[in-house]
Amino acid sequence: MENIIESIKKDLENVINLSDLNELKVKYLGKKGIITELQQQIKDLDVEQKKEFGIKLNEIRTLFNDLFSVKQEIFETALINLKLQQESIDISLPETVVKTGSKHPMTRIQEQFEDLFVSMGYTVYDGPEIETDENCFQKLNLCKGHPARDAQDTFYLENEVENYLLRSQTSTAQVRAMEENIEKGPLKIVCPGKVYRRDEDATHSHQFAQIEGLVIDENISMADLKGTLELFLKKFLGEKTEVRFRPSFFPFTEPSVEVDVTCFKCGGKGCSLCKQTGWIEVLGAGMVHPNVLEMSGYDSNKYQAFAFGTGMDRFAMFKYGITDIRTIYGNDIRFLNQFNRRDED
């Protein structure tokens, strides 16, 4: 027995790799292993010897297992370390490209506008782009021959002059929304969409996008309009943005205002963008003219409404620093690819 102990100690001392180690397990604990064979001798011994022999044999087995585990751990750790070393890579090499597409800046702006107003309880209303002269002008208090029509050089459809047209303003959707609201009660909508005018240069495109807002209720006032626009413009142009109302004229609102914000380039000190005034005009708005309410079936004695409208392209240009509107509709892949991430908060 003592020889076996010595032999175990010696064998496990000298073993140099995992496979030799496993062979030692066979040598001692295999079917014909040394320890296994000793075990089989037990049955021939008497009771006293059995007990003593058994205890001794267990000690030998425990010794083997302990020494075996120690060696096994050493070899396995060495193997893992080797593997780690072999698998080490140059992590500074270029990444595998995980490409997604890009969302057009106009879609981004429209979604941001929609999300903001939806969170305030507005419904996004979508109207057609081919409109009647009646919805685009007459029901907005611009009768035929009205001088204010000049500002919006309109595309009429062939053989349909002063009849059918491409909408020159999203305000037309206002009219539709009011007409469709059979109850003629409160309404809270925004209408984003494409509009068309005969105009083309660095800041004007014959096709562009506007958004129109309309809120009708019994006690809606200019103060509600101002608060709404302040919230909206600060959100889009920065919390420090100041909002200024300037009286103006639109046939469909009375009183009408143009809305200026402190210049987002110079912060109001005066620069080339704001022509040294410190202010930039961003919106037209006002209280909906009673004629407009009445023409769409609303009782102007009961209801008051505010409306506002602005060009979404300009916001896209401000927000992303685009200087020529034609870039927006040019669809150069190099332009589009720049809009492949989420907007910062």
Add this chain to the structure above:
Amino acid sequence: MKLSRKFVSDYIELDSNLTIKEIAEAMTYVGNEYADASKLVNATSLVIGEVINCDVHPDSDHLHVCKVDVKTEILDIVCGAPNVKKGLKVIVALNGAKLPGGEIKQSTIRGQISNGMLCSLAELGIDHKFLTENDFAGIHELPNDAKVGEDPIKYLQLDDEIIDFELTSNRGDLLSVLGMAYELGAIYKKKTKKIDIEYNEIDKSINNELSLKINTDDCVLFLAKKVNNVIIKESPLFIKNRLIASGIRPINNVVDISNYVMLETGQPLHFYDADKLQNIIEVRNALNEEKLITLDNIERILDQNDIVISNGNNVVGLAGVMGGLSTEVDSNTKNIIIEAAIFDAIKIRRTSKKILRSEASTRFEKGLDPNRTYMAINRSCHMLEKYANGQVLKDMLVYDKTNKEDKIINITIDKIIKVLGIDVNKQEVIDVYNSLGFEVIDNNDVLSVKVPSRRLDVNIKEDLIEEFGRIYGINKIKGKLPVFDGKLGTYNKVNRDIKNRLIDLGLNETSSYALIPEEEVYKYTKDNFTRIRLSDPMSEDRSTLRYSLIYSLKEIYEYNKARNYKDVSIFEMGKGFYKENDLYKEDLKLACLMSGKYINKLNEIKTDFYVIKGILINLLNYLGYENRYSFVIDENIPNELHPGQSALIIMQGENIGFIGKIHPNITKDDIFVFEINLTKLLKNRASKMSFKELNKYPEVVKDVAFVVDKNLLSSEIEKCLKKVGGRLLTNISVFDVYVGDKLNENEKSIAFSLTFQDSTKTLNDIEVTEIFNKMIEEVENKLSAKLRNK
């Protein structure tokens, strides 16, 4: 509208400490925007000098070396103007003077020191259209009474300041100096001064010389006076300068007076040479094809929408727009007929758009106050008597269908508070209206506001609220938010989800123009519709509304290809427009174009039909339409697609779009497209997304390959397999397609992997083999297929 500070100061006293910018800003705050506010002459360090010596430059044949007395010193100045001579009074720009063309510095010109410059009017920055040939030929010669050492701008009465307003279209009343004076009066709380319309009349009546016939409804007011024996000459300096400041070129005293009075009152006037006019003035509509030679010597062909003045026989003027050449006031004119009238605004607008937009037509278009018409004709008589030695005949020819009463509008303070959302008291409101020149009668709860006839834009109580708001200060309103009514906002989520999905799949969203060339409209479709063209397009390229978006995407592809970007994977959502049964319609469409390398997540592969098909199916399944659409080949596939690589997309029996490669006779490039009519697609309800219990029994997978006719669609085999496989067949996938040497020329082999699984028990091999053999049999019999390797 250009407003001269000197001009408006005739009618309102403006604090001399106010800068022109401050006045312009104050006007902006009440709703009258300006483009520019500046001095008429933007030049510094100018002084009147006298040339006391003038020698020819020793080294030049056109320069002179002058000694110029500017009172404080004698300057040596080299001058190149041909008209410089000893004794001339001149405008001297001293060293350091800033002129519109730059700064004057001491210099040496061909060896001679020059301390300043002798100036022409052009060099002072006066608009070229107001200058004569002499002004360009040489330096300005000041009259002899000019005092050496004094300010030449002041001497020339050009020391004026101008605000260039961009007025809103409702404020026609501000197209007059008087209107501006009222507006400034409201801002600065000052009363306006009266205009002088007094004159003498000679004992001779216009009634014996001229009669008036108004034969149209397009003229509601027509006044005529006659002034005899005018002396045509140059206008006094103040008239000329005020016209120049207002942007109108001075001509002679008589013409200038008609313009001057128009600027003052806003009422355009027309002067006829009475001796050329004969004895009738008739106002009527033109006959179609009637002709008139206008003042600019151009023959105009008129129609019945034009309003004309005739002498009873021939047309002599185009009402409100331009006079006729035959009755023009010229240097020999002695006697004048003054016309002051109001014509229909819309008709004038139409005619002036066709012929010429003028200062006069602009004012007619915006509407006129009849009281001003009377004021203007009398003012012009006053001016002609004073500045053209005219003798005014007594009586006036009058045709008047106008109402000149002041409007009375009732309003309550409560309504003002309710609309503006600010707290104001009655006295504040009354004060504002009074400052505007509106009389207010206080009936306790209700204010009766008397609006003067000049304010054509103020008609209802909302107009009065605006008037109060803009003068009181619309910015005093404090913002608040509308009360939340409990209704949640909504938006079109599915359109957004479609875009987001395609973006996630690696596509770039585009935004292109809906207007395309007419010849492109019927392409990429075989639908039966009528195209929609514009009445007056900007160009042929943007003349017609697109029906399909594919043309636009292909243009974008070509644009990028030209810039060496050939890997294009793009999509766009937009309207397709068409006319059907006389109705204008627009459907929402989704188009996609792919060419070159398609990079998505970790894959980079060359786009082919199956790639774009994968994108489309991914999208349709994402939208909840799995197994509810099919790809069908029939004669309705657009001709612009490759006949062997294209299909229609059919859903519920309806054609909702197409997919395919662009036909090689259109492009040599491999371009793949699809277009879906979302209006049609989204009418179909998406299936409900719900959890199916996980199958815990094992799958059995069997492979099979068939050799079939090359033109047989794989989907036909699948249909056959599914029919027999029933519910136990849980998946079919194609894992190999072979065409080549080992098969006949008209054959192909398709290999399928079939998955069987029962949700109630473990399938045994016998069961599966039985179904599997039946499936093979069915395919062999129905589709003349052979089992591969058999």
